[in-house]
Amino acid sequence: MHVDPNEIVTHLVGLKDVRILYYARRGPVGEIAIEQVLTDPRCPRCDGPTRVKDRPVVAYCDLPFGGVPMTILWKKHRLVCTNHECPVKSFTRGDHRIAAVGCRLTTRAAKWVVREIGSGQHISHLAHTLHTSWDSVNTAMRRYGESLMSADTKRLKETTAIGLDETLFSREGPFKHKHWSTTVCDVVNNQLIDAIPTRDFPEVARWLHDQPEHVKGRLQYGCLDMSRTYNAVFKVVTPKATRVIDRFHVMRHALLALDECRRRVQQVQLGHRGRSGEPLYKARKLLVIKATASDPQLQARLEGLLALGDPEGEVALAYGVKEAIALLRDRRR
Numbered sequence: 001m002h003v004d005p006n007e008i009v010t011h012l013v014g015l016k017d018v019r020i021l022y023y024a025r026r027g028p029v030g031e032i033a034i035e036q037v038l039t040d041p042r043c044p045r046c047d048g049p050t051r052v053k054d055r056p057v058v059a060y061c062d063l064p065f066g067g068v069p070m071t072i073l074w075k076k077h078r079l080v081c082t083n084h085e086c087p088v089k090s091f092t093r094g095d096h097r098i099a100a101v102g103c104r105l106t107t108r109a110a111k112w113v114v115r116e117i118g119s120g121q122h123i124s125h126l127a128h129t130l131h132t133s134w135d136s137v138n139t140a141m142r143r144y145g146e147s148l149m150s151a152d153t154k155r156l157k158e159t160t161a162i163g164l165d166e167t168l169f170s171r172e173g174p175f176k177h178k179h180w181s182t183t184v185c186d187v188v189n190n191q192l193i194d195a196i197p198t199r200d201f202p203e204v205a206r207w208l209h210d211q212p213e214h215v216k217g218r219l220q221y222g223c224l225d226m227s228r229t230y231n232a233v234f235k236v237v238t239p240k241a242t243r244v245i246d247r248f249h250v251m252r253h254a255l256l257a258l259d260e261c262r263r264r265v266q267q268v269q270l271g272h273r274g275r276s277g278e279p280l281y282k283a284r285k286l287l288v289i290k291a292t293a294s295d296p297q298l299q300a301r302l303e304g305l306l307a308l309g310d311p312e313g314e315v316a317l318a319y320g321v322k323e324a325i326a327l328l329r330d331r332r333r
C-alpha cells in the first residue's frame, strides 16, 4: 500500500520542528527516520551556545499505519555546551511528544497501549500487533499507566475484591523456558487493573502493598487460583480480606485428584499402568465427563467397571467427592 510518511509524522507530533529523513520498508515493518529541526540550540543550564557532538539513532515502536507496523528511527542530537565554566558537559535533546525517556514506544503508541489494556486487552496481543516485545509494551504500560491510573483511582476505589491470576506469557530460549506473569483484576467490575511481569512473591506482594490505604483497607475478598504464592500475598498484605478460590480452579484440582487416585489404584491392583480393555482404564472418561451423573445407563456402566477394578471403593469415593464439587460449581449465585 502507499504510505505517506508526512502523514504519519503529522499524526505523530505535527510536522513542526520535526523533519523526515527517509521512509523505507524493511520486510513486514515500515521504517521512518526523523530528526528534530534545531535552530541555535542552547544549553539548558547556562543558555550558552552549543555544538553537536554526536547523532545517536534510537528506534521507537509506533502505531501501525494501514496495517503495517511502524518503527520510528529518531536521529537525535547529542550536544555539548561550549561554555567552559558551565558544569553541563553533554546532553541529548528529547521531545516527550515523540517518546518519553526510557520508553521504547512512541508517546502515542504508549497511550494507545494503556487504553487497550484498560479495556481488557492482553499485553502479549498488543506486543504482537505492534511488532514489538512484551517488555516494551509492559514498560510503556507501567510508565504511562501509573500516572493515568493514579489520576483515575475511581475503579480501584470502588472495588472490594481483587483477583490474582498467573498467565503464561512467553517461552524463551532453547529449552522453551516458561515465563509467567500475574494479571491483577478488579473482580467486582470485571476489569483488568494491572499486569506484573512475574508470579513471584516479592513483586506481587509489593504491588498489593503499594496500593493506597483506602483500597487495601476496604478489600473484602482476595481471589486466587490455588497458587500458594498468591495465597501468601493476600495473607501477608491484606490479612483481613477473605481469600476465595475460583470454583473452576477447585473443580480442576478435583479432577486431577480423581485421575491420580484412579491411576494409583490401577497400579496397586495390576502392578502396571492402565491398558486398553482393563476396567479402570475403560472407566477413565466416564469418571470425568459431566454426562455420567445424569445418565442412568452411563452411571450403571461406570458402577460395573468400578466393581471390577476398584474393589476397595477408593475411586468410587473420589468420584463421589468430585461430583459433590461439581454440584457446588454449578449452583448459581
Ligand SMILES: [Zn+2]
Pocket: 043, 044, 045, 046, 047, 048, 081, 082, 083, 086, 087, 088
Ligand atoms: Zn552550559
